[in-house]
Amino acid sequence: xxxxxxxxxxDVLKLTAYSTAGALLGAPAVRAQTKSLTMMHESSFVPxxxxxxxxxxAAAYEKEKGIKVNYEVVSVGSLLTRVTTAAENASGPDMTAxxxxxxxxxxxxxxxxxxxxxxxxxxxGGWYESAQESVVVNGKWKAIPFGxxxxxxxxxxxxxxxxxxxxxxxxxxxxxxAGIKLKKAGHPFxxxxxxxxxxxxxxxxxxxxxxxxxxxxxDGKTIVIDSDETARAVDYCRRLYKETMxxxxxxxxxxxxxxxxxxxxxxxxxxxxxxxWAAKKDFPEMAKVIDQSENPKGPKGRFHMLNPLCHSxxxxxxxxxxxxxxxxxxxxxxxxxxxxxxxxxxxQPFLHKYDDAPMWKVxxxxxxxxxxxxxxxxxxxxxxxxxxxxxxxxxxxxxxxxAKACAGKSTKEVIxxxxxxxxxxxxxx
Amino acid sequence: xxxERRGWRVRLLTLWLPLAVAMFFALFPFYWMAITSLKTNQExxxxxxxxxxxHNPTLKHYVDLLTETSFLEWTWNTLLVAVISxxxxxxxxxxxxxxxxxxxxxxxxxxxxxxAATYLVPQPLLFVPLADLINRLGLNDTLTSVILTYPTLxxxxxxxxxxxxxxxxxxxxxxxxxxxxxxxxxxxxxxVLPLCGPGFISAGIFAFTLAQNEFLYAxxxxxxTEVRTVxxxxxxELVRGDVFYWGQLMAAALLGSIPVAIIYSFFVEHxxxxxxxxxxxx
Numbered sequence: 001x002x003x004x005x006x007x008x009x010x011d012v013l014k015l016t017a018y019s020t021a022g023a024l025l026g027a028p029a030v031r032a033q034t035k036s037l038t039m040m041h042e043s044s045f046v047p048x049x050x051x052x053x054x055x056x057x058a059a060a061y062e063k064e065k066g067i068k069v070n071y072e073v074v075s076v077g078s079l080l081t082r083v084t085t086a087a088e089n090a091s092g093p094d095m096t097a098x099x100x101x102x103x104x105x106x107x108x109x110x111x112x113x114x115x116x117x118x119x120x121x122x123x124x125g126g127w128y129e130s131a132q133e134s135v136v137v138n139g140k141w142k143a144i145p146f147g148x149x150x151x152x153x154x155x156x157x158x159x160x161x162x163x164x165x166x167x168x169x170x171x172x173x174x175x176x177x178a179g180i181k182l183k184k185a186g187h188p189f190x191x192x193x194x195x196x197x198x199x200x201x202x203x204x205x206x207x208x209x210x211x212x213x214x215x216x217x218x219d220g221k222t223i224v225i226d227s228d229e230t231a232r233a234v235d236y237c238r239r240l241y242k243e244t245m246x247x248x249x250x251x252x253x254x255x256x257x258x259x260x261x262x263x264x265x266x267x268x269x270x271x272x273x274x275x276x277w278a279a280k281k282d283f284p285e286m287a288k289v290i291d292q293s294e295n296p297k298g299p300k301g302r303f304h305m306l307n308p309l310c311h312s313x314x315x316x317x318x319x320x321x322x323x324x325x326x327x328x329x330x331x332x333x334x335x336x337x338x339x340x341x342x343x344x345x346x347x348q349p350f351l352h353k354y355d356d357a358p359m360w361k362v363x364x365x366x367x368x369x370x371x372x373x374x375x376x377x378x379x380x381x382x383x384x385x386x387x388x389x390x391x392x393x394x395x396x397x398x399x400x401x402x403a404k405a406c407a408g409k410s411t412k413e414v415i416x417x418x419x420x421x422x423x424x425x426x427x428x429x
Numbered sequence: 430x431x432x433e434r435r436g437w438r439v440r441l442l443t444l445w446l447p448l449a450v451a452m453f454f455a456l457f458p459f460y461w462m463a464i465t466s467l468k469t470n471q472e473x474x475x476x477x478x479x480x481x482x483x484h485n486p487t488l489k490h491y492v493d494l495l496t497e498t499s500f501l502e503w504t505w506n507t508l509l510v511a512v513i514s515x516x517x518x519x520x521x522x523x524x525x526x527x528x529x530x531x532x533x534x535x536x537x538x539x540x541x542x543x544x545a546a547t548y549l550v551p552q553p554l555l556f557v558p559l560a561d562l563i564n565r566l567g568l569n570d571t572l573t574s575v576i577l578t579y580p581t582l583x584x585x586x587x588x589x590x591x592x593x594x595x596x597x598x599x600x601x602x603x604x605x606x607x608x609x610x611x612x613x614x615x616x617x618x619x620x621v622l623p624l625c626g627p628g629f630i631s632a633g634i635f636a637f638t639l640a641q642n643e644f645l646y647a648x649x650x651x652x653x654t655e656v657r658t659v660x661x662x663x664x665x666e667l668v669r670g671d672v673f674y675w676g677q678l679m680a681a682a683l684l685g686s687i688p689v690a691i692i693y694s695f696f697v698e699h700x701x702x703x704x705x706x707x708x709x710x711x
Contacts, residue, residue: 040652043665043666043668043669044669044670045669045670045671045672046669047669072652072653073652073654073665074648074652074665075648075661075664075665075666075668076664076665076668076669076670077668078648078664078665081556081645081648081649082648082649082652084557085556085557085560085649088557088560088561089557089560089561089564091561091564091569092564092569149670196671198671199671254670254671255671255672255673257671258671258672259474262474263474263475263476264476265476271671272670272671274670274671274672277672278672281470282470282471282474283471283474
């Protein structure tokens with residue numbers, strides 16, 4: 001380090017003495033004060049949710065701590081690309097929203113936040129067990145879970161009533177029975193069986209699990225898709241498709257079932273809260289006769305899809321402590337509560353403190369989303385997080401197994417195809 | 430009289446009918462965009478009304494697009510980026526294409542192959558290293574980042590198109606200029622380039638359209654709303670979860686296609702001439 005010409009030898013000695021004394025007394029290392037942090041998020045389905053962060057939370061933090069927090073919004077479906085770029089180049093935002101098994105995929109790029117996760121859990125009534133499924137990697141929390149974007153059965157109460165159902169069917173078999181009656185009455189079902197990003201996995205994995213079937217054992221190695229349980233789930237799905245659904249849902253993506261439901265083409269589908277939300281906005285009369293229910297039970301119980309939104313800190317951030325302090329502040333009830341409220345349960349919190357929060361009373365029809373958290377899992381469950389899990393989802397192995405059966409292939413054939421694919425995927429990774 | 434009638438019928442069957450079919454396929458997407466952008470959400474989702482006409486037209490989607498999003502800013506950014514990157518690509522593309530089309534030098538075949546190979550490298554392979562470069566240059570969230578990266582796609586494309594076109598210019602014209610004392614550069618600037626106007630127009634329109642529609646680099650390098658281009662801005666703000674704001678998306682698509690349509694309408698004759706020259710004779 002070059003010293004200025006005006007500094008005397010005495011100044012240098014003083015500086016050295018102060019620095020040594022500081023180090024010996026355990027004073028914090030001298031570092032530049034963090035002036036700003038950046039949080040990256042995918043644009044929310046609920047526009048006020050993004051606005052609340054930018055206008056309220058960020059402003060409050062700057063006022064309180066003097067640190068400006070930028071909120072960088074990326075388009076839907078683009079977050080993984082941005083996270084990959086930031087992680088690989090070790091540059092860009094300090095913190096990011098993540099989903100699915102990204103905590104595992106970017107394990108070495110994310111900071112261990114176990115300490116603040118424990119504090120937050122203690123402060124807010126403890127974490128749901130499902131919260132840990134996607135963020136704990138090798139015993140370390142690599143993200144702080146925020147909320148689940150659950151998938152439930154969306155159905156028309158008026159048409160179900162006409163067919164003799166006051167309540168949503170409890171089991172898959174009862175749902176089939178109801179669907180047959182409703183299709184005859186001109187109100188078929190429509191469940192996504194195409195290559196979308198969520199509404200296909202959202203009901204097909206729970207269906208598979210509820211029959212006691214799995215892709216892979218908990219050891220993450222033994223492929224067990226070729227089983228009698230899978231065959232029964234596939235046979236059921238084929239009947240549900242042929243006897244209750246509109247034909248074109250084989251090619252649907254996530255947009256199509258929303259459109260079909262809102263255009264009164266179908267009476268039941270599996271979706272997040274977006275259908276009810278859109279109906280309230282544009283079709284208030286229809287919104288009065290929409291309800292949402294947990295997935296039906298199968299022979300081995302009731303299951304749901306885990307679709308978590310969590311926050312991670314990149315290891316490349318210049319000040320990990322500042323990012324941790326911010327996440328800790330963000331997850332305190334004074335901040336997380338109003339942020340969750342603004343989205344009106346679209347993000348179902350993973351903390352038990354919010355189990356009876358006022359937001360659930362704003363729209364009681366959303367309550368089943370909270371209850372579904374107890375039986376929610378990631379695709380690939382019960383195997384631990386892995387790259388193979390991502391590949392199986394990206395290649396639509398389970399979705400295609402069911403869809404091909406619906407399109408006419410034999411049960412034996414579709415299961416053999418899925419088993420061969422899974423063996424290749426899990427062996428290769 | 431009979432011959433005249435038959436001629437009219439033949440003309441109808443061989444010219445006007447195929448033209449009408451072609452026009453229908455070409456224009457129907459625009460018609461669909463236009464009517465979707467003018468319908469209310471209720472009408473958009475209704476299965477009870479005829480979907481090919483607008484029953485209750487509204488400009489709400491246009492108003493929302495222009496007032497609730499930064500669409501005008503995105504449009505300005507898009508035009509700026511597309512015009513500058515197209516200009517850079519045309520200049521450098523011409524400098525690359527001319528020697529390859531006219532000069533004989535060692536390694537020319539290798540350079541031609543390298544250009545084609547560069548054009549064929551998929552973007553997903555390049556975005557991570559390019560993002561690293563942009564980051565090192567400190568150009569994140571600036572329009573300069575995409576102005577500098579788009580030519581990596583556009584220069585090989587322009588060079589290939591222009592190479593074909595340069596070869597159609599008679600070499601005797603250049604020889605004559607050289608005999609009269611023009612240097613190689615003067616020959617290029619004063620003789621070849623003026624004769625290649627249509628080629629430049631077609632390469633320019635294609636390059637402009639590619640730059641205007643580019644998504645991946647814009648997504649990676651431009652994250653702030655105020656520096657986004659139309660494709661990224663529209664997707665970020667008008668697609669939320671599994672709900673698409675169809676009316677606003679179609680309004681954005683329609684308004685976004687206007688600049689290309691205007692440019693195209695001015696240069697359509699040269700554009701067609703340029704394409705046929707480059708494609709057939711090259």
